[in-house]
Amino acid sequence: MGAYIRTENLYKSFYNKKEKNDVLKGIDLSIDKGDIYGIVGFSGAGKSTLVRCINRLEEPDSGKVWIGDTEITALNKKQLAERRKKIGMVFQQFNLFDSMTVFQNIAYPLKLVKTPKKEIEAKVDKLLKLVGLSDKKYAYPGSLSGGQKQRVGIARALANDPDVLLSDEATSALDPQSTLSILDLLEQVNKELGVTIIMITHELEAAKRICSKVAVLENGSITESGKTSDIFLDPKSSTGKIFLEVYKEFRHDDTFTGGGGI
Amino acid sequence: MSFLKYPFWEVVKHAFSKEVWDTVFPAVWDTLYMVALSAVITLVLGILLGIGLSVISKDGVRPVPVLNETAGTIVNCLRSLPSMIMIIVTLPLARALLGQSYGSNACIIALAASCIPMYARLVQGAFVEIPKGKIEAAKAMGSSSAAIVFHIMLPEAIPSIIRGFTVALIGIISMTALAGNFGAGGIGDIAVRFGFNRFYHDMLIASVLVLIVMVQVAQLAGDLISNLILRKRHLI
Ligand SMILES: Nc1ncnc2c1ncn2[C@@H]1O[C@H](COP(=O)(O)OP(=O)(O)OP(=O)(O)O)[C@@H](O)[C@H]1O
């Protein structure tokens, strides 16, 4: 299968006062359809910026982004909004709408595309079942636990049958148990719905558990990428090596590994 | 009755007499009329202006830097005028619009000119408090700017918008009292004409009581409604 999501020489800098901060320095990514692709790296490496460039929440300074046959970076505002409806995004801080019930949160993307009421009802029920929250349909996000909130976030991201799911540290605000169940949910979504997932994480554990491939991002450049098993058996980049070392330190703690193992 | 001639408690007691309230009561209605009308105008136009300011601001959903600067400056200018000056300044405007520069309706123009910009800033503040991530989530789903404003920002900010309205409403009540001095009638007029000019301190006490009750009711109602919403959303 050819690459489904591609980035070509992506550059992005931020300016703090007069100082230039080069965050992405020529990123080339190539992600196959149906993959769960991990992007790992330390804090500040540019992971969020990279994934936000893919749906252009952040405009890259130069370079191209392709999804399928569409050049995302060439779309105008209206076309971009249209395409975004088929790109789900999950956030570390969930970003649910507090003013809406769980049902309304998940229904929101469907309302955007003017889905008939009955279809919305059926679709939301299906998604609630998928994420295991049918009993919370009319609850407000404020009353949910972090893990439950993220399930709603995932259901909302899946509402319009996206072909791509962008996950920016979806499990970083969760306890180990919820982390595992969310990771399993993402894997299930990938297998059952065939959604291509880009998963950003700074937890090696998470990447090892569900990613088929990973890229290591270091200071705005990808220092290595490939099959997850290869990279973490024998990391070449310094970030990869440190990640593995830290991981080995921590895997003595049972709750943290949660049965993932090497 | 004046404190100068009668014992303290006699005056206080007389503040609750029929004689006093026969004069004060009609004024309460005048005041309520002015407050209510100004409140509705401030609520509607203040929210609209607040939305406008947020939308075109630097971090808004549709930034328009030039317009933002201009509108911001105008709003700030209107806000820099103390209530009394605003009343004096808008009197000619009232004459031009209504044919008279006294009475309740003339005062409402001054109230609106003063309170709309103030409330708009409070509304804008309520929008700024919305976590940026929620707006981004909405954008990432492909929402139009209008959908973001009306389906996300407004409902998310409504408890703060109501709280801000309480502040605005109390401002309106106090400004209405002040406007009484400039021919608007109402409770402020009673307080000045009888309480101050003629030393009818019983009337002054009655007027003060009316104002305290109005402000308390406004504050309690505002807190109650916004807390009800927050509680329903499990945010408190
Ligand atoms: N909107 C912005 N304005 C200015 N600088 C920014 C902005 N967003 C990110 N940066 C800077 O870009 C760099 C990379 O940030 P980014 O959020 O992409 O890192 P990250 O790898 O996601 O880190 P973390 O693991 O902490 O989330 C940081 O130095 C950050 O300060």
Ligand SMILES: [Mg+2]
């Ligand atoms: Mg990040």
